Amino acid sequence: MEESTAGGRTVTLKDLASELGIHPSTVSRILHSGSDVARGAASVATAERVRELARKRGYSPDPQAAGLRTRRTHLMGVIVPRLSDLVLAIMYEGIDEAAAELGYSTFVMNSRDDPEEQRRKTDTMLARRVDGLIIGDAHLDNGLLRELTARKVPFVLMNRRVPGYPSATCDDVLGGRLAAQHLLELGHTTVAVIAGEPYASTGIDRTAGFTETFAAAGLPVGGDYVIHSSFDVTGGRRAAEQLFRRSPAPTAIFAVNDFAAIGALGAIRDHGLTPGTDIAVVGYNDVSVAAELPIPLTTVRSPMREMGRLAVELLIRRFEGDDVSSVRLSPILIPRATTDSTAKRTEQLNSSLDRQQSLR
């Protein structure tokens, strides 16, 4: 009945020490002196005996106990809107990898982008005494971040940025620009944006990069051609439905998220049109399904896994007292079939859309 924590009887420092007839503190010192056998912590001979026995007994130090003394848990809290969003799941895989490599473990929690949940999950993480937080669901204009800063909780943002706080993000303005340039080259003049949630920098920046580029080309994008939406399939479908009511209809749609783009593709099909032929669509992120769609999706690839890894590195640098600044990773455009041969057919399309609208 002595088993308590999983794994039953666990070997402790004291066990090791008494088996070798030396003091626990000596064992501790040796085990902390890095791989160079002793480094002044003990004689090479004792050090070797200790290491040997530790290995043999499968000793693994109790992080609870160590943390109690050192005040460092080697734990990171990660907050995301939802792990069932593939984009965040991939970023988390990057976090998981990097954290493991660097000796950290992570808690992940879903906030569903609800401010109350964000606060609650943050509290849970802090109650667990994490060393710091990776925040993947930051809203612009954020009281929680101010508060965390005041409380000196080390954190970095990932995925979404907020001015004034260190973050690991994609250069989303550039991403929007790439999408715009691509569509400009294809000759599109009436374009629309499915812009995501208004509280997320991702959507805002991608939209800004896109509309600024069109404006600079002398083709400003009208306000009612920019529609906010959730970042999922349903959101994209709904937004596209709205765009179908605009006149003239857009000949190209930039959705700031691949899943929203997929929803838009569905709406386009429902209207009897063919993406890539009748109307161009560009998504964002290049999730794995994008290339596998019936009509493969042109998209802006963002380095999702890398962002996760980077967030871990930045946070660790904050632990070490460094004053880290934000990093934006570069996206690239992946042209595929949904922007194949659309622009030339502009007139044709508009008349076909007019027909559709009169049927309504």
Added chain:
Amino acid sequence: MEESTAGGRTVTLKDLASELGIHPSTVSRILHSGSDVARGAASVATAERVRELARKRGYSPDPQAAGLRTRRTHLMGVIVPRLSDLVLAIMYEGIDEAAAELGYSTFVMNSRDDPEEQRRKTDTMLARRVDGLIIGDAHLDNGLLRELTARKVPFVLMNRRVPGYPSATCDDVLGGRLAAQHLLELGHTTVAVIAGEPYASTGIDRTAGFTETFAAAGLPVGGDYVIHSSFDVTGGRRAAEQLFRRSPAPTAIFAVNDFAAIGALGAIRDHGLTPGTDIAVVGYNDVSVAAELPIPLTTVRSPMREMGRLAVELLIRRFEGDDVSSVRLSPILIPRATTDSTAKRTEQLNSSLDRQQSLR
């Protein structure tokens, strides 16, 4: 410079006690006496003063320290093949919810179904002193599980079952049967299975339920009409390509996973055929995209989120010493367009496939 763990200066039991002029042990006793104000732990008056101050100071007990004494961390380890698999991500959301409600926190790690990684991640979890494990990536014939049992590590399986160990799964044999009955009713006689990985009970059971039902109807499914595959889009596509080489070609395909089914749909289109019209396809799980596909996918819905919740509950019952037995949740069939009007066209299809093959 006194800040160390995130959150800086933290209120301790001792702080509370000295502010009230009582002993820390009294404070501890009160805070542990549940919501009934004192329950013999102290006078109602002191109890109220203590609770009041604890609230005011935002006291939250240090779980490291508590765990060190009690040998219970209230931590669970969760191992999944990959969180970027939506099916597992949803299950994890169920785990996350239930664990939070019941006062537990969880670590999740990806094993990528690699036995070495499974072992490594398990070790990391145990080194973190989790109270137990939820294993979502179990392989049939599993040395690791035997070892964990020998070491008295409490664990439950989720998603995939292994005979002899407690698990929270979907009744996959039933699921396979539902798919088969549906296709039988539509009149299909030449059917095939994209069966998933051979080490996963999910694929095995779904395939067994399916083939047994067809066999019982006097229509045994030939061995070369059952093809193993990975559980993703690529795996499904490859398996379908192989099935196109069979003669007679199947008029219906059961894929044990929706993503594999989506891959099969791609292959079908590549062959110039239309799913739901020329060939029936049934998937498994009913992930959110299934209903949103150009041709919505008929599938067997599994209670993914519920499985996660259930796994948490079972594990906690194991902590309490209960001898828990496995639970299988029931799936239901969701008929959609990919099995709309296929069976009648059998002959027609077969001749069309023959034509295709001769072109190769």
Added chain:
DNA sequence: CTGAAAGCGCTTACAG
């Protein structure tokens, strides 16, 4: 080079 002590924040019998 090694030992001994103190202490991290908590809990839990044991007294009284």
Added chain:
DNA sequence: CTGAAAGCGCTTACAG
């Protein structure tokens, strides 16, 4: 009803 002590497993100055 409350206090005081011991101890969970570790780390870290401090001696010597």
